[in-house]
Amino acid sequence: MSAITVRNLWKEYDERVVLERINLEIAPRSFIALVGPSGCGKTTFLRMLLSEERPTRGEILIDGTPIAGEPTAERGVVFQRYSVFPHLTVLGNVLLSLEFEGGGVLARLFGGKRQKAIQAARDMLDCVGLAEHEKKYPAQLSGGMQQRLALAQTLIRKPRVLLLDEPFGALDPGIRGDIHALMRRLWNEENLTVVMVTHDLSEAFGLATRVLAFERPRVDPVDGDRYGAVIKEDIEVWPRRIAGQDSPHRMPPVLVSTAPFSTAPGRDDPAQAPGLGQDDLALQA
Numbered sequence: 645m646s647a648i649t650v651r652n653l654w655k656e657y658d659e660r661v662v663l664e665r666i667n668l669e670i671a672p673r674s675f676i677a678l679v680g681p682s683g684c685g686k687t688t689f690l691r692m693l694l695s696e697e698r699p700t701r702g703e704i705l706i707d708g709t710p711i712a713g714e715p716t717a718e719r720g721v722v723f724q725r726y727s728v729f730p731h732l733t734v735l736g737n738v739l740l741s742l743e744f745e746g747g748g749v750l751a752r753l754f755g756g757k758r759q760k761a762i763q764a765a766r767d768m769l770d771c772v773g774l775a776e777h778e779k780k781y782p783a784q785l786s787g788g789m790q791q792r793l794a795l796a797q798t799l800i801r802k803p804r805v806l807l808l809d810e811p812f813g814a815l816d817p818g819i820r821g822d823i824h825a826l827m828r829r830l831w832n833e834e835n836l837t838v839v840m841v842t843h844d845l846s847e848a849f850g851l852a853t854r855v856l857a858f859e860r861p862r863v864d865p866v867d868g869d870r871y872g873a874v875i876k877e878d879i880e881v882w883p884r885r886i887a888g889q890d891s892p893h894r895m896p897p898v899l900v901s902t903a904p905f906s907t908a909p910g911r912d913d914p915a916q917a918p919g920l921g922q923d924d925l926a927l928q929a
């Protein structure tokens with residue numbers, strides 16, 4: 645389960661109303677796309693789901709329980725900017741995520757636990773198509789590969805809710821097709837409810853089960869900050885997509901890449917394999 649309930653949510657910054665009267669029921673394993681004009685509050689909404697921002701009014705519940713006041717492992721996030729650590733290898737980045745989960749930045753895994761963690765990290769890298777690149781550093785990866793690494797870092801912690809803030813916005817169209825296929829597969833295979841902010845309508849309709857459009861319905865000509873955005877449109881994508889039953893051939897061909905997810909060398913491949921890093925915790929087992 646990972647149903648999200650949003651009740652009468654408002655967000656104001658000083659006198660500025662950004663969002664108002666947001667009411668929403670998100671079913672478990674939905675894939676929600678948030679679209680809308682720049683500045684209408686999409687990222688602010690996502691940050692409230694993550695607890696990086698607090699609502700001015702209203703509440704957010706996951707499975708009927710109000711969300712914790714700070715980010716927790718049940719909610720994972722991937723941003724447009726690459727969030728990987730440049731001085732760690734691919735494997736080191738994923739393993740560090742598990743070590744953080746163990747209890748903050750000072751946590752360390754030892755012995756059998758560490759071996760298990762390394763195996764789990766390798767399995768996750770295999771899942772996102774980076775198994776052959778575990779010894780490389782982020783600078784040696786393409787943009788698409790770095791975003792796959794960011795996804796692996798987040799998913800290794802087994803979040804129930806995955807929050808994506810324009811995660812593929814910086815990728816060129818060919819690579820986006822590959823990572824869309826990966827995203828579709830992860831949503832189908834993992835037990836995830838996904839909320840994704842995007843400016844790309846074809847991405848929204850190509851991946852999501854439901855598209856929510858935020859917009860300011862009222863404008864005060866004297867006080868532009870008086871009214872916030874609301875959910876103006878709430879569109880269920882048709883034919884209906886169901887997690888675990890979705891397959892690329894059911895989707896409108898114009899909206900999605902039909903290219904199968906591939907780990908073969910090519911445009912999304914890095915240059916060279918580097919040596920091992922002395923400071924990489926993953927490789928000190």
Ligand SMILES: Nc1ncnc2c1ncn2[C@@H]1O[C@H](COP(=O)(O)OP(=O)(O)OP(=O)(O)O)[C@@H](O)[C@H]1O
Pocket residue numbers: 657662680681682683684685686687688689
């Ligand atoms: N910490 C903050 N303090 C004050 N104002 C903020 C803060 N964070 C966001 N805002 C304002 O809230 C509004 C909504 O911002 P937000 O980033 O959520 O919009 P968005 O829809 O995600 O925009 P974009 O599509 O351009 O990323 C903007 O006017 C922004 O300036």
